[in-house]
Amino acid sequence: MSETIAVIDYGMGNLHSVSKALEKVAGDQKIVVTGDPAAVVAADRVVFPGVGAIRDCIAVLRERELDQAILEVAASGRPLLGICVGMQAMMSHSEENEGVDCLGIFPGVVRRFPEQVDEFGNRLKVPHMGWNQVRQSSHPMWQNIPDHGRFYFVHSYHVTDLPEEQVAGGCEYGLHFAAAAARGNIFAVQFHPEKSAAHGLILLDNFLRWQPGAA
Amino acid sequence: MGLAKRIIPCLDVDQGRVVKGVQFVDIRDAGDPVEVARRYNEAGADEITFLDITASHEGRDTTLHTVEKMASQVFIPLTVGGGVRTLEDIRNLLNAGADKVSINSAAVHDPAFVQAAADRFGSQCIVVAIDAKKVSAESESNRWEIFTHGGRKATGIDAIGWARRMTEYGAGEILLTSMDRDGTRNGFDIALTRAISEAVPVPVIASGGVGNLQHLVDGVLQGGADAVLAASIFHFGEYSVREAKEYMISAGIEMRL
Numbered sequence: 001m002s003e004t005i006a007v008i009d010y011g012m013g014n015l016h017s018v019s020k021a022l023e024k025v026a027g028d029q030k031i032v033v034t035g036d037p038a039a040v041v042a043a044d045r046v047v048f049p050g051v052g053a054i055r056d057c058i059a060v061l062r063e064r065e066l067d068q069a070i071l072e073v074a075a076s077g078r079p080l081l082g083i084c085v086g087m088q089a090m091m092s093h094s095e096e097n098e099g100v101d102c103l104g105i106f107p108g109v110v111r112r113f114p115e116q117v118d119e120f121g122n123r124l125k126v127p128h129m130g131w132n133q134v135r136q137s138s139h140p141m142w143q144n145i146p147d148h149g150r151f152y153f154v155h156s157y158h159v160t161d162l163p164e165e166q167v168a169g170g171c172e173y174g175l176h177f178a179a180a181a182a183r184g185n186i187f188a189v190q191f192h193p194e195k196s197a198a199h200g201l202i203l204l205d206n207f208l209r210w211q212p213g214a215a
Numbered sequence: 216m217g218l219a220k221r222i223i224p225c226l227d228v229d230q231g232r233v234v235k236g237v238q239f240v241d242i243r244d245a246g247d248p249v250e251v252a253r254r255y256n257e258a259g260a261d262e263i264t265f266l267d268i269t270a271s272h273e274g275r276d277t278t279l280h281t282v283e284k285m286a287s288q289v290f291i292p293l294t295v296g297g298g299v300r301t302l303e304d305i306r307n308l309l310n311a312g313a314d315k316v317s318i319n320s321a322a323v324h325d326p327a328f329v330q331a332a333a334d335r336f337g338s339q340c341i342v343v344a345i346d347a348k349k350v351s352a353e354s355e356s357n358r359w360e361i362f363t364h365g366g367r368k369a370t371g372i373d374a375i376g377w378a379r380r381m382t383e384y385g386a387g388e389i390l391l392t393s394m395d396r397d398g399t400r401n402g403f404d405i406a407l408t409r410a411i412s413e414a415v416p417v418p419v420i421a422s423g424g425v426g427n428l429q430h431l432v433d434g435v436l437q438g439g440a441d442a443v444l445a446a447s448i449f450h451f452g453e454y455s456v457r458e459a460k461e462y463m464i465s466a467g468i469e470m471r472l
Binding site: 051150173 | 217311312336337338339340418441471
């Protein structure tokens with residue numbers, strides 16, 4: 001029987017891009033966009049995308065009991081992929097919206113980019129928007145993607161305070177921040193693979209084939 | 216290593232067809248925006264901007280359908296602008312697969328609309344497009360005003376103050392077009408680009424006037440732009456996106472190849 005991939009829909013953003021990009025690489029796997037916690041828990045693999053503000057995101061997840069579904073998938077060993085605000089929501093806490101407690105799957109903290117200037121004295125713009133390079137740590141999700149390959153980012157907050165062994169990818173924007181986090185069956189990225197052309201599609205393809213238990 | 220500057224080809228689309236002509240050398244139907252966007256995606260464009268110039272209501276549905284088709288085949292960011300007036304317009308475009316929407320006249324008529332849009336959908340998808348024209352005399356210090364209706368209607372609003380205000384309202388990016396330079400091929404208005412880029416904390420896309428690759432370099436190095444938008448130099452196959460990027464890299468600018 002072919003696998004089912006759930007893309008979590010909590011009514012916040014544009015899931016079209018994520019589901020279309022997954023469909024592009026899916027083969028016979030079935031992509032389902034769903035807001036039903038039971039369907040999320042039942043899926044073989046789960047994608048947790050996100051855009052917008054963290055307070056609304058967490059509030060809607062709790063209201064629809066999707067927070068519990070995500071925690072259950074995280075504990076189940078089945079592959080779970082967080083994207084952008086989805087990654088941030090997996091951390092312990094975010095400074096956005098006067099401080100919001102998140103799902104706590106990772107111990108990281110989400111902070112706003114500080115005001116900074118680059119080497120030419122120009123102000124670094126926030127949001128960090130565009131194509132930046134990701135320094136990879138060894139992980140099957142990076143297979144066939146060149147180290148320091150570029151991905152598309154758009155975010156004003158970034159993940160910090162992640163233990164080194166959980167940082168799967170690093171990025172520079174005035175400071176170092178975690179562009180990817182990994183722990184067991186969970187992988188989370190700050191960038192948008194669904195908008196990152198070839199590199200992004202390879203990463204999504206890797207996710208659809210990832211066997212977290214295997215060496 | 217770090218964040219790359221962006222090259223953004225712009226498509227003017229009317230009722231689902233690219234207008235103003237796109238004449239790739241070996242493309243069969245240059246009028247199909249999905250095909251054109253795919254070509255730019257393959258050519259290494261960093262984003263696509265889709266400017267909907269359709270006036271009619273029926274045409275808008277065609278636009279949504281086109282955006283939908285584009286989003287299922289082109290996996291780079293897509294900004295859609297033109298005629299965005301209500302929160303429903305924005306929701307429809309985002310649902311169809313746009314990543315960002317660009318608001319122009321509606322922001323001038325009702326600045327609070329930008330605030331409502333950013334609150335609802337997040338700053339990351341709200342681009343405010345500014346059409347600015349120089350209004351100061353040669354002997355005076357530079358001053359630019361916002362114009363609407365394709366540069367025909369003056370508003371009396373100072374461009375720099377307006378750009379600041381829009382970012383305070385939640386605009387996540389500014390698409391800045393010089394009405395003096397648009398269509399001239401004489402290069403960006405560098406003083407304007409620099410002034411706006413220094414005035415706002417968000418990324419600025421320079422637009423209007425690109426005639427050669429050095430203009431793109433000047434927009435970034437002198438104007439301080441985070442991204443450069445161009446149409447005709449790419450549409451007519453004069454330069455490829457790749458050539459433009461290689462030229463910019465040789466000028467010391469970080470680009471994605």
